[in-house]
Amino acid sequence: MNKINQYMRSWFSWMIFVGAVTCFIAGCKQQQQQDFDNLVFIRQTANNPVVTLALDGGTGTTALTIGSSYTMGATEEVRVDILGQDYLNDFNRRNFTEYQLAPQSAVTLSSRSVAIAAGTALGQENITVTVREWPEYIDGAQYVVPVKIAPASSPVLSGSDVALVLVTKTTVGFAAQNANLPVPVAVFGADANGKPYNNFTFEGRFNMTRAFGVAGNWRSDIFNGCGLQFLVNSEGAIDIRFPSSAFMTTTAKATLNTWYHFAITYASGVVTLYINGELVGQTPYAGLTLSECAITPYATGTGATVSEFRIWKSLRTPRQLRTFVCAVNPSDADLLGYWKLNDGNGNRAMDSSGKNNHLTSSTNIAWVPGVRCPQ
Structure with missing residues (x-):
């Protein structure tokens, strides 16, 4: 009988202990839940x-x-x-x-x-x-x-x-079609012609409104700068052609009537292309030198439309490219030229950087009104 009583007392003690531990844990969980949930x-x-x-x-x-x-x-x-x-x-x-x-x-x-x-x-x-x-x-x-x-x-x-x-x-203004705007090499400096260049960014916005290519022309050029030819081919592929006639062969493809932001950076002999702030191609290509550039969306029949072109003497980061699509601070010290291309009349594109690098088109610009950014 004593053994039975001893066993029963041990069993009850164990149950009380288990119950106490269970209540303690439940109380802690409840307190933790309350502390978290009450935020x-x-x-x-x-x-x-x-x-x-x-x-x-x-x-x-x-x-x-x-x-x-x-x-x-x-x-x-x-x-x-x-x-x-x-x-x-x-x-x-x-x-x-x-x-x-x-x-x-x-x-x-x-x-x-x-x-x-x-x-x-x-x-x-x-x-x-x-x-x-x-x-x-x-x-x-x-x-x-x-x-x-x-x-x-x-x-x-x-x-x-x-x-x-x-x-x-949200900006609403003009954009340019049928433009051929030479950008003088003096934008990079008075004695820049032919010098090697490094840590530059070219960027802008474009929209193919009618077609990617036309009969007799397999591409539509958007920008030419220091030997780099930024283009959209007749199948909508976005690419860069180098002075050697080699292509970057990117992963990007355009859709008609859609605005895209592009940026080309060059540093330490490597050319990188971003579309809408995302890296889509990168190619080593040493030996590029400073020369005249041109904003060139004038392929007849494609309806290539452009705005917000900028040249920087620094590398823009992907975050900056995604953030400053519609405008940048025109007083930024690294801006060499800033052409909003929203002038709305005539054949001139005014430089908003304050450096007076205004451009004149060799073609008659067609100004497209009501262009919104973001689209």
């Missing part, structure tokens, strides 16, 4: 803090949704503020960005607070950010509005409590 955040920043706002016609809006990861037990009041230059300076330093602060006088928030009601996980209304273009706005600069949330009692999800509202601008 408040801006839903648009779950994967990326940058939220885009496009100015179109001088004004743009975007909506920010504030929520929590699970339904609130009690109503949570969330304050909404716009941060200043100190925050942006720190963000730029940590992320190697060059954002500029949009003036608060150009920004309106629909509300400075929002409530997440008990039993829900979403704010009762979105916060609408409205930005109006201001007189000092510079095309090509990256302006942001840092919007921060501050819940009254709940913690925030780290990294998702600030939305960087990036102010972009």
Whole structure:
């Protein structure tokens, strides 16, 4: 009997121990779950803090949704503020960005607070950010509005409590067809002709509106620079031909009536081609020298249309190529020439870089109105 009682006591003790451990673990899990789920955040920043706002016609809006990861037990009041230059300076330093602060006088928030009601996980209304273009706005600069949330009692999800509202601008203007615009070698410097060159970028936008090729011509040239012939062949393949008549043979192919951004970089004897900021071809080719260039979308019948041509004395990064499609800051010290090709009349293309490298076409330019960027 004593052995049975001893066994029963041991069994009950073991069950009490197991129950205590189970309750402890369950309590920890519940606490961990509660600690995690109770976080408040801006839903648009779950994967990326940058939220885009496009100015179109001088004004743009975007909506920010504030929520929590699970339904609130009690109503949570969330304050909404716009941060200043100190925050942006720190963000730029940590992320190697060059954002500029949009003036608060150009920004309106629909509300400075929002409530997440008990039993829900979403704010009762979105916060609408409205930005109006201001007189000092510079095309090509990256302006942001840092919007921060501050819940009254709940913690925030780290990294998702600030939305960087990036102010972009939809441009509407002209683009050029049937242009043959020689770019003098003096763009590279007074005594540049024939010298080896390195660390340069040529970039622009093009759109094949009618055909890729015409009878008797297997290609449509878009740009010729320092021996590099950037073209679209009759099957829509995008390529570069070298002075040796060899081709890069890229992976890119054009579609009619679609705008593309291209960029050609040259460094350490390697030519690289990007389409829409993505690398599509790369070929070693040593010995290229500086010479006259030309913007050449004049193949009759193709309807090749061009805009936003630039020459840089530096290598543009893929991120820069993707970000600055529609405009760049014309005062950038590395710009050698910047032709927006939105002049709208005559046969001249004005240089926006401030270096007065204006171009004159040997053909009659057909100016296409109503061209939007982004498309």
